[in-house]
Amino acid sequence: MSNLNDVLATIEGRKHQALTLLKEFLAIPSVSAKPDHASEVRRCANWVADQCKAAALETSVMETGGHPAVVAKNKHVPGRPTILLYGHYDVQPPEPLELWKSPPFEPTVRKDDHGHEAIFARGAADDKGQVLLHLEAITAWQAHGGVPVNLTLLIEGEEEVGSDNLYAFVDKYAEDLRADLCVISDTGMLDRHTPSITSGLRGLVYEEIILTGPNHDLHSGSYGGAVPNVANILCQIIAAFHDTQGRVTIPGFYDDVQPITKEEKKQMDQLPFDEAHWLADLKIPFSSGEANFSILERTSTRPTLDVNGLTAGYQGEGAKTVIASIASAKVSMRLVPVQDPTNVRQNFEAFVRARVPGNVKLELRNFGEATAVITPIDSAAAKIGALALEQVFAKPPVFIRGGGTIPVVSAFKQYLGIDTLMIGFGLPDDRVHSPNEKFDLMCFHKGTQTAAVLYDKLAKFPLRAR
């Protein structure tokens, strides 16, 4: 008989303390994308390491070539299954700052638009809140005889910038990280009432297009009409990426897209997805996108191309009659099985290159490539995850495909040979990557309970053949 009841009582008793720790965690501006934030990112790694040490884990802050990763283990006992718990402590840039109701790095508890208590801060749901709920579950277990599985925590600092250095890291430390299963809580629930397991993620290619025309900004009166306007040219290139049906026009883009099975399509259509609520939350009257696909398909099983940023010329108040020397766009593509990111990137680059006139210089920068993943929904891991969720939420979970990307999932498959159980507690309106990101306190608490139950049930997870 396990100590689960004691563990859950401890979690209950630490609720206030857990929230205090979450505020500390969220107050550190660990923005991995910004070179000038490197010391804050490292400070955050050290904070995570300190929590692991407080839970009596053997802990190291490891160099990766980029931002450090925290690796921590409980005392591994031969014969028990080993679980690799992955998360990230880095966060997205908080801009635009003026849209935050409370500052992004001053965590604030208040009611959200629907009257639910939540903590507002950059990284609240993605992924600090979800990392901390596991640390809380671990802490509670450690007070009652120890976590009943062999745990290896890998909490990295570069997920939001593509986990570029983690591939080599996982390869290099494959022996240390060897496990039977990976567990990740960096995904969400279909809605607040529907516990969910994520059975697939999209991949990613992120590119920046930088065009340079004349060597300096020009007066649009004196020069307008006779020089290449890189802002106009950039728009022409971007406009060419889609046809009128919302399909991406890059040659070969859909060649390797595997259509979903009729069964999965049927299951997806049966999910209790509330389109009216979804549209109302975004304040738009109808959705957009590729013709003949549902919203859930468009956001999970279909590939996309989206501009994530545009910059050229004068962006201040009022008018300035200038022709910009430089114009740039950040463009990302979400990929689905079995598109190859490198192949997609090369086709993208060729498409852009062919559209740049000879009197304009083109620079292309890559900010990450990741393969889409699908995880089996009838596996032992999925079944155990479902039982844990059902025990806490009092209803069985649904299986959903995620539209986002966790680059490292494919690396775990490739280098460690293991599948990943994605069991997350974010909500669709958590505003991840946006101003006013939040994490619902109910999700935080039930997530902590679920993690504790999950460890208990994973003790019976079948060991892989060695």
Place this chain on the structure above:
Amino acid sequence: MSNLNDVLATIEGRKHQALTLLKEFLAIPSVSAKPDHASEVRRCANWVADQCKAAALETSVMETGGHPAVVAKNKHVPGRPTILLYGHYDVQPPEPLELWKSPPFEPTVRKDDHGHEAIFARGAADDKGQVLLHLEAITAWQAHGGVPVNLTLLIEGEEEVGSDNLYAFVDKYAEDLRADLCVISDTGMLDRHTPSITSGLRGLVYEEIILTGPNHDLHSGSYGGAVPNVANILCQIIAAFHDTQGRVTIPGFYDDVQPITKEEKKQMDQLPFDEAHWLADLKIPFSSGEANFSILERTSTRPTLDVNGLTAGYQGEGAKTVIASIASAKVSMRLVPVQDPTNVRQNFEAFVRARVPGNVKLELRNFGEATAVITPIDSAAAKIGALALEQVFAKPPVFIRGGGTIPVVSAFKQYLGIDTLMIGFGLPDDRVHSPNEKFDLMCFHKGTQTAAVLYDKLAKFPLRAR
């Protein structure tokens, strides 16, 4: 016999003092486009007024509803021709700041890329240097019996934002501003060796397009593919503005474009325009633009449409996977005779509106409309201007069409019934509206001399019938 020789000697003697005054003038950041610079703009108006008073002119700083205008007069003598001297003391925004070799409001004298001494600062050539050269000529004349014509100076503070309030101002004070001719030095020379009179200017329509989709920025993974991406849509609208021949596709855009005469085309083709030098200065291998027109035609006698600014989503370092809630573009069109700005604006707006999907909000902002102008090259004013230039530069001027816009020229024609002599001393590589704007000190000095000679010759200008 006039006192011109004494006047020119005084100008020679004040060279150092004139440069000191120019530095003072340029140090005031009178950026009319920025609401938070309003007090600096007013300080600059007061500075101009002080110089006028020092030259014993009767001077007022007049309210316009926007930034103030300075109006100053010498003692008007019945029977003498009255000259309205127009200029502007406001400047373009200096951004991007990081590209300035010396700060935009710390005027610095150094050699330019061709080894010529110049003063570098925002507004050096456009238009503070050219306003001050007239004030210097006036000051010198006032020391030797007074300027030999009736002068009315109108130096405004909103030229760089479209002179919106000046139309009503000119209408209201038409009696006070009544004159026989307007003189403006806010244009340039074909090159450093070729004195020039500008015989035409393009008009302008400046619009901002603001698109709003979902009510907040979204995670491109969770939402990408199913929401309107306003950055992509903005690019599609902008791309539609041109066809593959560089022609503007807005219906009716060319309907009112008056082709230039064979004679003017011939004269234009004979100008000593150095295309290789022009391209080398911009560091581009060839020009762009509307098919079958020369560079000089494209930049002066043909209408254009140029993006002046693009803003959407994440613009910082690295990657952020966000779908922006708002995207905007600043777009200006240069017009030629006899395009009607209001008509062009309405067609532009209808073109944009027709391309915005129903789940995206459109806001259009107008930042100015101005009609193109042509001034007669065989007029008495042009002949006198040519004589003045020839006396100082020892060669006759060429007549050129300017690509830029001085909105108020058409207002002077409309409300005061007078033509304008545009006699300017800027150089093509002065980087007006760009970082590292400069004014050549030779141009400043010869411009001062030319102004002094011009007033002398204008004493014989024929009075208009009253």
